[in-house]
Amino acid sequence: xxxxxAPGDDxxxxxxxxxAATAREPLAVFGNGGKRAMLRPVQAARxxxxxxxxxxxxxxxxxxxxxxxxxxxxxxxxxALAAHGQHLIAEPPDLGPLLGAATPPTLxxxxxxxxxxxxxxxxxxxxDHVLGVRAVNGEGTVIHSGGRVLKNVAGLDLCKMLAGxxxxxxxxxxxxxxxxxxxESTATLTIPGLDVAQGVAVLAAALGSPFGVSGAAYLPxxxxxxxPELGAAGEGVALARLENFAPSxxxxxxxxxxxxxRFGPPRLVxxxxxxxxxxxxxxxxxxxxxxxxxxxxxxxxxxxxxGLVGALAATGAGWFLDWGGGLVWIAAAAEASTHRAITAxxxxxxxxxxxxxxxxxxxxxxxxxxxxxxxxxRLTRRVKAAFDPHGxxxxxxxxxxI
Amino acid sequence: MTVQPKPKASVxxxxxxxxxxxxxxxxxxxxxxxxxxxxxxxxDGLAAYRQPPLAVxxxxxxxxVAAILRFCQANEVRVVPRGAGTSLSGGALPLADAVxxxxxxxxxxxxxxxGDRVATVQAGVTNLAITDAVGRRGFFYAPDPSSQLACMIxxxxxxxxxxxxCLKYGVTANNVLGLTIVTMAGxxxxxxxxxxxxxxxxxLGILIGSEGQLAIVTEVMVRILHAAEGARAxxxxxxxxxVAGAAVAAIIGSGVIPVxxxxxxxxxxxxxxxxxxxxxPLDAEAMLIxxxxxSEAEQDELLARLAAIIRLFDPLSxxxxxxxxxxxxxxKGRKGAFGAVGRISPDYLCMDGVIPTSELPVVLRxxxxxxxxxxxxxxxxxxxxxxxxxxxxxxxxxxxxxMAKAEEFGAEILKLCVAVGGCLTGEHGVxxxxxxxxxxxxxxxxxxxxxxxxxxxxxxxxxxxxxxxPLAAPPVLQAA
Numbered sequence: 001x002x003x004x005x006a007p008g009d010d011x012x013x014x015x016x017x018x019x020a021a022t023a024r025e026p027l028a029v030f031g032n033g034g035k036r037a038m039l040r041p042v043q044a045a046r047x048x049x050x051x052x053x054x055x056x057x058x059x060x061x062x063x064x065x066x067x068x069x070x071x072x073x074x075x076x077x078x079x080a081l082a083a084h085g086q087h088l089i090a091e092p093p094d095l096g097p098l099l100g101a102a103t104p105p106t107l108x109x110x111x112x113x114x115x116x117x118x119x120x121x122x123x124x125x126x127x128d129h130v131l132g133v134r135a136v137n138g139e140g141t142v143i144h145s146g147g148r149v150l151k152n153v154a155g156l157d158l159c160k161m162l163a164g165x166x167x168x169x170x171x172x173x174x175x176x177x178x179x180x181x182x183x184e185s186t187a188t189l190t191i192p193g194l195d196v197a198q199g200v201a202v203l204a205a206a207l208g209s210p211f212g213v214s215g216a217a218y219l220p221x222x223x224x225x226x227x228p229e230l231g232a233a234g235e236g237v238a239l240a241r242l243e244n245f246a247p248s249x250x251x252x253x254x255x256x257x258x259x260x261x262r263f264g265p266p267r268l269v270x271x272x273x274x275x276x277x278x279x280x281x282x283x284x285x286x287x288x289x290x291x292x293x294x295x296x297x298x299x300x301x302x303x304x305x306x307g308l309v310g311a312l313a314a315t316g317a318g319w320f321l322d323w324g325g326g327l328v329w330i331a332a333a334a335e336a337s338t339h340r341a342i343t344a345x346x347x348x349x350x351x352x353x354x355x356x357x358x359x360x361x362x363x364x365x366x367x368x369x370x371x372x373x374x375x376x377x378r379l380t381r382r383v384k385a386a387f388d389p390h391g392x393x394x395x396x397x398x399x400x401x402i
Numbered sequence: 403m404t405v406q407p408k409p410k411a412s413v414x415x416x417x418x419x420x421x422x423x424x425x426x427x428x429x430x431x432x433x434x435x436x437x438x439x440x441x442x443x444x445x446d447g448l449a450a451y452r453q454p455p456l457a458v459x460x461x462x463x464x465x466x467v468a469a470i471l472r473f474c475q476a477n478e479v480r481v482v483p484r485g486a487g488t489s490l491s492g493g494a495l496p497l498a499d500a501v502x503x504x505x506x507x508x509x510x511x512x513x514x515x516x517g518d519r520v521a522t523v524q525a526g527v528t529n530l531a532i533t534d535a536v537g538r539r540g541f542f543y544a545p546d547p548s549s550q551l552a553c554m555i556x557x558x559x560x561x562x563x564x565x566x567x568c569l570k571y572g573v574t575a576n577n578v579l580g581l582t583i584v585t586m587a588g589x590x591x592x593x594x595x596x597x598x599x600x601x602x603x604x605x606l607g608i609l610i611g612s613e614g615q616l617a618i619v620t621e622v623m624v625r626i627l628h629a630a631e632g633a634r635a636x637x638x639x640x641x642x643x644x645v646a647g648a649a650v651a652a653i654i655g656s657g658v659i660p661v662x663x664x665x666x667x668x669x670x671x672x673x674x675x676x677x678x679x680x681x682x683p684l685d686a687e688a689m690l691i692x693x694x695x696x697s698e699a700e701q702d703e704l705l706a707r708l709a710a711i712i713r714l715f716d717p718l719s720x721x722x723x724x725x726x727x728x729x730x731x732x733x734k735g736r737k738g739a740f741g742a743v744g745r746i747s748p749d750y751l752c753m754d755g756v757i758p759t760s761e762l763p764v765v766l767r768x769x770x771x772x773x774x775x776x777x778x779x780x781x782x783x784x785x786x787x788x789x790x791x792x793x794x795x796x797x798x799x800x801x802x803x804x805m806a807k808a809e810e811f812g813a814e815i816l817k818l819c820v821a822v823g824g825c826l827t828g829e830h831g832v833x834x835x836x837x838x839x840x841x842x843x844x845x846x847x848x849x850x851x852x853x854x855x856x857x858x859x860x861x862x863x864x865x866x867x868x869x870x871x872p873l874a875a876p877p878v879l880q881a882a
Contacts, residue, residue, distance in 0.1 A: 062651040063759050063789070085657055120598060127604055128576045143851045144844070149756040150788035151573065151828035153562045153611045154836070154843055155870065156852040160575070160607025169603075181657035204517045210540065210631045248700045255697075299599040301518045326518075326598050352601035370601045375589040380603060382858035385879055387851070398602065 004028070004047025010134070010142055010173050016048050017171065017392070018140035026395045029167035031071055031109035034101030038113070039166060039368045041360050042394050050108050053173050056080055058148065065131060065148050067176040070108030077107060087182035090126040091117030093282045098295065099357055108172050114164030117282035118215035118241070121207065121323045123180075127163035132176035135162060137169070138388025148176050161383075167394040168402070169387035183243035187253045188215070188274040189266040190239050192232035196220060197306045199238040200325040202263045204302060206240040207324045209259055211252040215241030215278050216324040220309075223286035223320040229273060238263070241278055281322060288318030289331030294358040296342055298328040300351035311345040334358050339366055369398055404834055406453070407868050409499035413479055417456055420479060424459045424501065427469045432507075434458040443484065443502050447549070448492040448835055450749075450799060455482065455496035460504045464582055464590055464620040467503065471618065472588030474501060480867050481586070483614040485526060485557030488549040490752055491833025493561060493613050493869060500867070505556045508620060511535050520579055520596040522623045525556025529563075532624060541626045544571035547829065548740065559619045562611030564829035566736075569787035570661040570695075571627070573829065575610040580623030583609060583616075586860045596623050608855065613831050614866035616859040630695035633661065635729040636705055639686035639718040643667060644763040646688035649715040650786045651760060653692070656711055658704060660787065662693040664736055667766060669781035670743075670794070671735075677742030680735035683719050690786065691736055693729070739783055740794070747779065747796030749805075753812050754830035755819030759789045768818055769793055776811045778804070790828035791819065817842050832870045840872055853877050 005016050020027045026044040030036055032051055050071040058067040061084040068077055074092065081087050092110045096103065105115075111133075116125040132146035135158075145158035162170055191202055199218035206213045217239045224232045230239075240260070242252045257266045269277065280286060289295055300308060302325030309319050309328065317332035328351070332338050339355065339362070346353040347370060355368040372380055377399075384391070384402055396402070413420065421435045434440060440454040456479075461467045474481050480500040487494050496502050508524035511531070515521070516539055521532055529550040532543040546565035547553055553563070559581065564573040571577070580594030593609070594600040609616055640646040646665060653663065666674065668687050675682040683689060690712075694704040705722050712720055723729040735742070743750050757765050766782060773780045779796040793815055797808035816826050816836065820843050826836050840849060854877050856863065863876040 060758070060760065062655040064654060065758075114599070114604070116599075124572060124576050125599060127607060128572065137851060141847045141851070144848050147823070147825050147843075149758060149824045149828075151564055151568070151756050151785075151790045152825045153573075153829060153831055154826040155832065155840065155849070156615070156855055157562070157575070157607055157611050158851065158855075160604045161855075163607070164604050180659060184657070207519065208516060208541075208628050210628050212630070245703065247703055248696060251697060251699060299597040299601075301515075301520070301596045303515070303517050323598055350595050350597070352595070352597060352599060354601070372602055373591075375585070375591050376593075376602070376605075379585075379591070379605075379858065382879060383603060383608075383855060386854035386858045389879075 004049045006049040006052045008052040010136065013048065013136045013171055013173055014140045014142065017136055017138065020046055020392050021139055021390050024390055024392065026392050029171050029394045031106030032103040034096050034099060034103055034105055035109055035113055037099040038356055039363065039398060040396050040400065041364050042397050048171060050106065050171065050173065057174060061086055064150065064179055065176060066179050067148060067174060068107050069174050070106065070172045072107045073104045074107060074110060075104050081179055082182065085182055086179045089119065089123045089129050089178065089180050091119040091282055092126055093117050093284070095283065098284055107175055111163050111172065111175055112165065112167050118217065118278055118322055121216055121326065122212065122214040127160050129178040130159040130163050130175060131178055133159050133162055133172050134174040135170035135172045138390060138393045143170065146176065150178055166397050168384060168397055169393065171393065185246040185249040186241060186243045186271055186274045187249050188239050188241045188269040188277060189253060189257055189260060190230060190232065190237050190269060191260060191264045191266050192235045192237045193264050194236050194238050196236065196309055198263060199236055200302055200306055202238040202260060203240065203324040205260060206256060209256060211242065211256045212244065213240050214243045215239070217281050218321040218325060219286050220320060222288045222318055226286045226288060227277065227280060229277065239277065241274065284329050286320050287329045287331050292334060293331040294334035294339065294362065295356045296330040296353055297356050298330065298346045298351040298353045300326060300328060300346065300349055302326045304349040304351065308345055308349040308351065312342060315341050317342065334362055336362065336366060371399070404838060405873065406497060407873060409497065410478070413456065413499040420477060421457050423473055424457060424470065427473055428459050428461050428466050432460045443496060446487040446489045446492060446494040448490055448495070448833065450805065451492050451495050451834060453496050453498060455500050455502045456498065458502040458504055460507045462507045464584060467584045467618055467620050468588040468590050470503060471584055471586055475586050475588065475862070475864060478862065478864070480864050482866055483618045485554035486528065486552045488553045489557065489561065489833055490754070490830045491827065491835040493831050493833040495834050497867065503618060505554065512621065516541065518596060519626050520623050521626050522621065523555055524621055525619050526554050529553050529555060529558055536626050540628050542629050543624050543626055544577050545574050555622050555624070556619045559610050559622060560612065560614050561829070561831040564790065566662045566664060566785065569663060569785070570659060575607060577625045578606055578610060578622060579625055581606060581609060581619055582621035584618045584620060586865050594623060613833065613870050615856050615870055616865070631697045632701060632726065633693055633695045633729065634701045634705065634723045635691055635693040635732045636708065636720065636722040637689060637691055637732045638712045638720050639683035639689045640715065641687055641718055643688045643766045645715050646690055647762040649690065649712055652711050652714065653708060654787065656707070658707055660692045661695050662691065663787035664691040665784035665786040666736065667782040669779060670739060670783050673742040673746055673781050674735035674739050677745055678735040678738045680731055682735050686718050691732055743781055743794045743796065749797055749799040751795045751797065751808050751812050753793045753795065753815055754827045755791050755816050755824055756789045756828040757791055757819050757822050757824035759786060761822040765791065765818060765822060769815055772811055772814055776807045778808055778811055789824065813839060834869055837870060838872055850877065854879060
């Protein structure tokens with residue numbers, strides 16, 4: 001790519017897209033570019049970055065809404081929210097270290113990839129909290145969807161469609177999110193000495209309790225070893241997080257510990273230490289991944305997770321589970337045969353997989369997402385054409401030829 | 403009255419042939435065609451609009467739905483999907499040349515998985531039946547629209563239904579993990595599968611709330627959650643809407659998010675009290691019902707925090723429920739609100755705008771002024787935490803001028819909601835009722851983008867026509 005344009009307003013974004021559409025030339029669309037090592041590489045001579053579309057444009061803490069331009073960096077938004085005791089509900093990760101990015105993630109990039117952290121299990125994904133977007137489609141037309149209120153069912157919900165579309169449908173220029181008060185207190189119960197089946201059983205018991213568990217992860221021994229603060233050297237460990245007002249967390253931790261004792265004596269980890277652990281899990285720090293390894297994420301029914309990781313044994317993969325077992329992080333050799341083995345096992349277990357990191361040559365020649373069945377593939381092409389009729393926005397990023 | 407498209411003569415003229423074709427596909431007992439029987443399907447919860455369909459077909463399987471849609475597509479017959487027919491926006495209103503596909507016979511709960519916290523149900527299962535099925539294990543399905551006893555999950559998907567507790571638990575779109583849909587071409591597509599993040603574009607996100615414009619939903623996988631240990635409510639009465647609105651902002655700003663935060667204005671308080679004798683404060687201009695969840699001790703702690711905030715706003719009265727029974731008494735009037743208004747007025751329109759919560763006092767003042775202008779009474783019920791306002795406009799449907807005024811009044815309220823930064827509908831949907839107001843909220847470009855997505859799914863615009871989008875020729879997509 002010869003260079004990327006980074007306009008500072010909607011008119012500039014429109015101009016870049018209109019030029020590309022007129023010339024029928026593909027555009028690589030990104031924010032800070034930290035996720036360009038994800039999914040399939042985009043073959044494009046031109047680039048369009050949203051990084052100069054920055055700044056919070058509306059923040060009304062008492063109405064639980066914040067709007068910011070798409071290139072705003074997440075740390076800036078998180079700091080503004082923290083000043084009012086609020087936070088991003090979906091706890092989006094910073095995958096920069098994992099993807100070799102030196103810059104922080106942008107709001108637009110995080111929404112476009114629909115990346116959510118551990119709290120997804122209790123409070124929804126990034127896409128669940130997008131209240132409104134302004135975007136420019138592949139013809140250079142500015143479109144709006146949603147708004148700045150918490151409920152809105154007028155018309156088709158393009159906000160969710162654009163979230164998770166990886167810049168292939170339209171370029172988001174401004175995003176409005178629902179936010180919530182950050183919890184006053186947090187605590188984590190850890191139970192060491194469990195195999196994966198026992199670990200998922202603990203997480204199911206915790207999530208099936210009335211105590212509002214907001215994080216539920218299982219680290220096998222190799223992953224737990226990367227987090228010495230857990231004090232679970234050589235053993236698999238299950239973790240359940242509680243977040244709320246301090247007296248409530250104390251009460252719930254006591255009740256939940258009593259309920260989980262049948263799996264082994266739980267240890268209580270409090271505030272700062274608990275926050276540190278979940279930040280690490282959010283960013284996949286426990287994943288035993290060599291520098292050259294490829295990384296996959298699989299969304300799956302929790303009950304199918306033990307079978308899936310069992311099936312991975314032959315590949316020598318490292319892994320850990322978040323979302324109660326419903327998110328499997330996997331690291332293994334960056335080879336096409338390993339990719340096929342892992343994705344075949346994930347598909348057989350009913351999971352939806354993403355090749356999150358791999359050398360460009362490998363990503364260019366493989367499916368990075370499960371190929372949709374024919375009827376859905378047709379809908380995918382038609383919806384892509386409904387937004388981007390000339391196919392210029394991040395072509396091939398999700399699926400070859402789309 | 404809203405203009406409807408002209409029935410296709412080519413379809414009306416082949417009525418017998420089309421009905422015979424449907425009988426062949428779904429069986430003799432699944433097709434309704436006698437005019438007297440069709441009357442049962444001529445309207446929905448928006449009873450001011452009535453139009454019997456060409457025929458009604460009641461399939462029992464996804465495959466039957468697919469065969470019927472293929473047949474209708476081949477014969478260029480319009481299709482109106484229908485669940486329980488409780489839509490308040492006319493989402494299931496038939497057309498004279500349309501076949502209604504009723505999903506009520508697809509009413510089986512297919513699987514419940516407590517470990518993965520997922521229930522798989524057919525589209526014709528009622529909202530409350532899901533909670534009933536999982537309740538004995540302490541679980542529930544969170545979205546709780548007022549019509550939950552009757553409304554069906556397929557209709558909840560179409561309208562992205564909410565309820566009084568969505569401030570904490572979200573709306574339908576936040577609680578669905580998978581769908582089986584049938585496209586107008588008769589293709590069966592499964593989306594998601596009981597796990598949290600489905601692959602590819604957010605098909606669940608675009609389908610939920612699409613009001614039957616894109617496909618017919620036949621099966622649904624919903625998240626089920628374990629209920630909190632208990633819940634309790636409090637009732638606070640205030641001297642003005644402004645003060646009550648300020649109390650709402652102070653509560654949210656304090657970091658406490660109640661599971662429900664309901665606001666009623668004076669006319670609503672009086673109507674509900676006369677009906678339910680719930681002990682509501684008749685001297686108040688506004689009241690709040692606030693509910694919290696947790697153990698007894700947690701409830702006490704949260705209610706004490708909330709009471710301390712409310713006392714800063716000089717409440718006329720403040721009643722904290724000590725027991726579940728006292729909570730139920732506080733809710734009794736609110737839950738009967740629609741019946742209560744129905745008792746004092748022969749008919750009412752239930753509006754469904756959303757506003758930024760800070761605009762509440764201004765909006766209520768303007769609605770009161772509009773009521774005086776139109777000479778119609780209005781009571782306001784408001785999901786205060788999320789800004790969803792339900793003005794109930796009282797009128798007499800036997801008086802054409804009263805009804806016309808009520809519709810004009812309603813439209814003016816919704817325009818006001820948009821003008822202050824809100825939207826036309828928070829949980830009832832656009833349907834036929836708000837179709838022609840869509841340009842108030844959306845630019846031509848915004849609507850064109852939505853219409854192109856409709857075309858991507860349903861190129862001939864046969865699915866639930868004349869709803870949601872102002873009438874215009876369908877956009878043609880470039881070959882894809």
